[in-house]
Amino acid sequence: MSQGPPTTDTSGSKLITNGVVVTVDDDFTVHDPGWVHVAGDRIAAIGTGSAPEQIRRAVDREIDASNSVVMPGMVNAHTHLFQSFFRGLADDKPLLEWLKNCIWPGAVHMDAETAHLAALVGLIENLRTGATAVIDHQYVHVTDEIDDAVCTAADKLGIRLRLARGWADQNYEPALSETAEEILERTTLLRERWLTHPRIQVELAPLIPWGCSDKTMQLTVSQAREWGVGTHIHCAETKSEIEMSLADRGLRHVEWLASLDALGPDVQLAHGIWLDDHELDLVAKHGALVVHCPVSNMYLASGVARVLDMLKRGIPVALASDGPGSNNRQDMFEVLKTTVLLQKVHHLDAMALQPEDVVRMACRGGARAFGALDQIGTPDELGCLAVGRPADLVIVDLDTVWASPVHRPISSLVFCAGTADVTHVMVDGELLIDDRSMTMIDEAAVLAEAQQAARQLFKRAGIESRLTR
Numbered sequence: 467m468s469q470g471p472p473t474t475d476t477s478g479s480k481l482i483t484n485g486v487v488v489t490v491d492d493d494f495t496v497h498d499p500g501w502v503h504v505a506g507d508r509i510a511a512i513g514t515g516s517a518p519e520q521i522r523r524a525v526d527r528e529i530d531a532s533n534s535v536v537m538p539g540m541v542n543a544h545t546h547l548f549q550s551f552f553r554g555l556a557d558d559k560p561l562l563e564w565l566k567n568c569i570w571p572g573a574v575h576m577d578a579e580t581a582h583l584a585a586l587v588g589l590i591e592n593l594r595t596g597a598t599a600v601i602d603h604q605y606v607h608v609t610d611e612i613d614d615a616v617c618t619a620a621d622k623l624g625i626r627l628r629l630a631r632g633w634a635d636q637n638y639e640p641a642l643s644e645t646a647e648e649i650l651e652r653t654t655l656l657r658e659r660w661l662t663h664p665r666i667q668v669e670l671a672p673l674i675p676w677g678c679s680d681k682t683m684q685l686t687v688s689q690a691r692e693w694g695v696g697t698h699i700h701c702a703e704t705k706s707e708i709e710m711s712l713a714d715r716g717l718r719h720v721e722w723l724a725s726l727d728a729l730g731p732d733v734q735l736a737h738g739i740w741l742d743d744h745e746l747d748l749v750a751k752h753g754a755l756v757v758h759c760p761v762s763n764m765y766l767a768s769g770v771a772r773v774l775d776m777l778k779r780g781i782p783v784a785l786a787s788d789g790p791g792s793n794n795r796q797d798m799f800e801v802l803k804t805t806v807l808l809q810k811v812h813h814l815d816a817m818a819l820q821p822e823d824v825v826r827m828a829c830r831g832g833a834r835a836f837g838a839l840d841q842i843g844t845p846d847e848l849g850c851l852a853v854g855r856p857a858d859l860v861i862v863d864l865d866t867v868w869a870s871p872v873h874r875p876i877s878s879l880v881f882c883a884g885t886a887d888v889t890h891v892m893v894d895g896e897l898l899i900d901d902r903s904m905t906m907i908d909e910a911a912v913l914a915e916a917q918q919a920a921r922q923l924f925k926r927a928g929i930e931s932r933l934t935r
Contacts, residue, residue, distance in 0.1 A: 478525075478526030478527060479503070479504060479505045479506075479510075479524065479525045479526050479527075480503075480504040480525055480526065480527050480528070480529060480892075480895070480897075481501060481502070481503050481504075481517055481521060481522060481525040481527070481528045481529070482501060482502045482503075482504070482528075482529045482531050482536055482859075482861065483499075483501045483516070483517060483528060483529070483530055483531060484499050484501075484530055484531055484532040485499060485500060485501075485502075485531025485532070485534045485535060485536040485861065486498045486499065486500065486534070486535045486536065486864075486875040487499075487500030487501070487502060487512065487535075487536045487537075487851065488535055488536065488537045488538075488825065488851075488875070488876065488879070489512070489538075489850060489851040489852060490537065490538050490825060490826060490829040490830055490849060490850050490851065491850050491851070491852055494822055494826070496875070496876075497512065497513060497514040497515075498514075498875065499514070499515065499532075500512065500513060500514050500515070500536070501513055501515075501516065501517040502536055502851060502859065503517065503521050503525065504857040504859075504892070504895050505895075506857075506895055507856060507857055507894035507895040507896075508854060508855065508856060508857055508895065509851060509852060509853055509854065509855050509856075509857050509859075510853065511853060512851060512852065512853060529861070529890060531861050532865075533863065533864055533865035533870075533872075534861050534862055534863050534864060534865070534889065535861070535862045535864060535875055535878075535879050535883075536851070536859060536860075536861050537596075537825070537829070537851070537859065537860050537862065537879070538598075538829045538848070538849050538850055538851050538858060538859055538860070539596065539597065539598025539599060539829075539848070539858040539859055539860050539891065539892075539893065540595075540596050540597045540598070540599075540785075540798045540828040540829055540832060540860070541597060541598075541599040541600070541601070541784065541785075541828065541829070541831075541832025541833060541835060541836050541848065541849065542592050542595075542597040542599070542600045542601070542785075542786050542787055542796060542798060542832070543601050543734070543757045543784035543785060543786040543831070543832050543835040543836065544601055544603060544698075544734075544736040544757040544759055544784075544786035544787075544788055545588065545592075545600060545601070545602055545603070545786060545787055545788060545789050545790070545796055546602065546603055546604070546605070546788070546789030546790075546791065547581075547584060547585040547588035547589065547600075547602045547604065547616060547619075547789075548573065548576060548581055548584045548585070548588075548604070548606050548612075548616075548789075549569070549584075549588075549789035549790045549791035549792075550584040550585070550587040550588040550591070550790045550916075551572070551580070551584045551587075551916070551919070551920040551923060551924075552568065552569060552572060552789075552790065552791035553790045553791060553793075553794040553795075554794055555568045555572075555791065555929070555931070556568045557765075559766075560704065560706075560766055560767060560768070561703060561704050561706075561707075561766050561768060561792075562704070562706065562707075564766060564791075564792065566639075568791065568929075569791060570639040570642065571927050571928075571929055572923060572924060572927045572929055573606045573608075573639075573642060574608060574639065574641040574642065574927075575608075575923055575926040575927040576606050576608055576612060576923065577608070577609060577611075577612070578609055578611035578612050578614070578615040579615070579919065580919045580920075580922075580923050581606065581612040581615045581616060582615035582616070582618060582619050583912065583915055583916040583919045584916065584919075584920075585602070585615065585616040585619035585620070586619045586622070586623070586907070586912050586916070587912065587913070587916045588602075588790060588796060589619055589620055589623050589625050589627075590623065590904065590907070590909060590912065591790075591795070591796045591885075592625065592796050592798075593623065593625055593891050593898055593899055593904075594885050594888055594891075594899065595795075595796060595797050595798045595799060595885045595888065596798055596799070596860040596862065596885075596888050596891065597625075597796070597798050598625060598626060598848075598858040598859075598860065598891060598892075598893045598898075599625070599626035599627070599628070599832065599833075599836050599848060599858070600620075600625060600626070600627055600628070601627075601628045601630050601698065601734070601757075601786070601835060601836060602616060602627060602628070602629055602630060603630045603632050603671050603673075603698060603700075603736065603789075604616055604629055604630065604631060604632055604671075605632025605633065605634065605642060605671070605673050606642060607633075607642070607644065607652065608641060608642075610652060613629060613631060613652075613656050613668075614656070614659065616629060617629055617660055617663075617666050617668075620665070620666055621663065621665075621666065622906060622907060623898065623906050623907060624665070624893050624894075624896055624898045624906050625665070625893060625898065626665045626666070626836070626848075626858070626893060627665065627666045627667075628666075628667050628668075628669060628696075628836055629656075629660075629666065629667070629668045629669070630669050630670075630671035630696075630698035630734075631652075631653045631656060631668055631669065631670055631671055632671045632672070632673045633649040633653075633670070633671070633672060633673060633678075633682075633686070634672075634673040634674065634677030634678060635649070635677070635678060635679050635682045636676075636677060636678065636679050637676050637677050638673070638674075638677040643677075646679075646681065646682040646685055646686075649670075649682065649686060650685065650686070650689060653668065653670055653686075653689075654689075656668055657693065664894070665893070665894070667695065668695070669690060669693075669695040669696045669697065669698060670686045670687075670689060670690040670695070670697055670698075671697065671698040671699060672686060672687075672697065672699045673699070673700060674699070674700045674703075674707075675699070675700075675701065675707070675711055675719050675722060675723075676707060676710055676711065676714070678699075680726060683726055683728060684726050684727070684728070687726070687727070687728045690732065691732060695732070696732045696733065696734055696835075697728065697732060697733050697734070698733075698734045698736065699723075699733070699734070699735060699736065700736045700737060701719045701720065701723070701735040701736060701737060701738055701741075702718070702719045702720065702735075702737060702738050702739055702740040702741050702745070703736070703737040703739055703740075703763075703768055704739070704740065704766075704768045704769070705740050705769065707719070707740075708740045718741075718742065718744075718745055719740075719741075719745070720735075720741060720745035720748050720749060721744070721745065721748070724748050724752070729748060729749065729752035729754050730752050730753060730754060731752070731753035731754065731755075733752075733754040733755070734754070734755050734756075734757055734784070734835050735749065735754055735755065735756045735757065736757045736759065736786070736788075737756075737757070737758075737759055737763065737768070737771065738756040738757075738758070738771055738772075738776070739763060739768055739769040739770065739771045739772075740769060741772060743775075746772065746775055746776060746779055746781065747779070749776075749779075749781050750779040750780055750781050753782075754781070755781070755782040755783070755784060755831070755834055755835055756771070756776055756781055756782070756783050756784070757783075757784045757785070757786050757835060758771050758773055758783055758784070758785055758786070758805060758827070759785075759786045759787065759788040759801075760785075760801060760804045760805050760808050761787065761788070761793050761795075761797075761800055761801060761804050762787065762788030762789070762792045762793050763788075764804070764808070765792050765793055765794070766792050770808060770809075770812045773805070773809055773819070774809060774813065774818060774819070777823075782831055782834045782835075783827050783831050784827060784828075784831035784832045784834065784835040785798070785801050785802070785805060785824065785827045785828045785831065785832065786801065787800075787801055797884070797885055798828060799880075799883050799884050799885060800884075801828070802821075802824045802825065802828060802879075802880045803880055803881055805819065805824045805827070806818075806819045806820070806821065806823070806824055806880060806881075821874075821876045821877050821879065821880035821881070822876055824880060825876065825879070825880065829848075829849040829850065830849045830850065831849075832848075832849055833847065833848035833849030833850070834849075836848060856893075856894055856895075857892055857893075857894060857895040858892060858893050858894065859891075859892050860888060860890070860891050860892070861888070861889050861890040861891075862879060862883050862887050862888055862889070863887045863888075863889050864878050864879070864882070864883065864887070866882075866887060868882050868884075869882035869883055869887070888902070889901060889902050917933075920933060921933040921934065
């Protein structure tokens with residue numbers, strides 16, 4: 467694996483000045499202009515106007531954020547990093563057909579090196595789109611080394627990763643299925659290997675209701691609660707899956723989870739499109755969280771999630787791209803904009819959601835998903851710029867032909883900005899992107915190696931692609 471040295475000195479105290487500082491605190495405070503002082507891995511001070519002279523003199527580096535927004539790092543709360551190699555294989559298939567004909571045939575031929583490169587590509591993409599933390603629902607376990615390969619990629623880049631270690635024990639591709647004993651043993655060992663890492667955590671992630679037996683579901687939820695970590699699961703993504711569940715179990719997805727005592731503030735429900743009123747009430751009652759993936763839901767023609775009804779019930783909502791195989795980007799700015807527009811047109815209501823709402827979902831909702839009941843810290847430790855919080859932040863340039871003039875910075879951020887506008891990304895006070903350049907790895911070398919690895923993967927799988935001609 468090619469890995470170049472850091473291109474800049476990313477350590478030391480820093481002062482970010484002259485930007486529009488969007489804190490995403492409880493009051494959605496905006497300092498315009500504002501400044502942020504970073505010391506070590508924490509935010510040391512924050513304010514409006516110019517920073518005090520004593521701070522300016524003491525810092526190792528000052529970053530001028532004129533005409534830019536300074537915001538908390540976003541959380542991409544549900545993706546599948548291995549699918550970085552599966553973009554564009556099929557643009558015309560619903561979920562189940564897409565899984566069986568596009569994803570499974572390639573996934574069974576993954577190895578650790580291929581998974582590592584796919585994860586590097588996917589995590590670099592996340593950093594470039596302003597995501598400083600990612601939940602990877604990783605369900606490809608052809609070899610035991612694949613999970614570690616993904617975690618190692620996150621460690622190299624400095625990004626936060628919650629590896630939602632996926633599993634299925636019935637009705638699924640045999641090469642991607644496991645017994646209850648295998649699931650618990652492998653996840654226990656994986657968790658032990660990464661337990662002391664400051665930015666990487668492991669949680670249990672039953673893949674999909676029809677792929678999970680009642681017994682194993684109860685076992686893994688119980689184990690996750692014993693460990694004090696979350697449970698992450700696809701839920702109510704398509705209408706056909708609800709029909710399957712009613713036919714097989716006589717229960718809708720959330721009803722099934724409730725019957726197994728598998729709902730709670732430790733549970734993250736990815737998608738949640740086809741939830742009825744009773745299910746929404748159950749989710750709210752038990753304090754579970756929904757991860758909304760609007761672009762993927764549109765790409766696969768799965769449906770429109772009832773986001774407004776969730777928010778009215780007080781259900782926490784996080785945002786995500788879903789895997790690159792069904793999006794086909796991991797672009798959090800696209801997710802922000804699409805979340806607003808989809809609810810507006812679905813309800814024929816221009817006031818349905820506002821830019822502040824979706825920024826809050828991507829930051830605070832994402833922090834809630836990333837830190838659900840974890841022993842590392844409180845759910846709200848991330849997702850907000852405030853004194854004492856981790857210095858996870860992003861600087862977004864709005865001095866562009868597609869964003870200028872800036873009348874309302876939050877509006878410009880959500881409706882005008884894109885990945886090309888991210889100039890700086892910081893995690894734990896370390897600059898992972900500095901003036902649009904990756905600091906921890908040679909991005910061009912990774913892309914070259916990834917292209918070759920993808921070519922070999924699809925040759926092994928016998929999948930028709932431009933790469934294999």
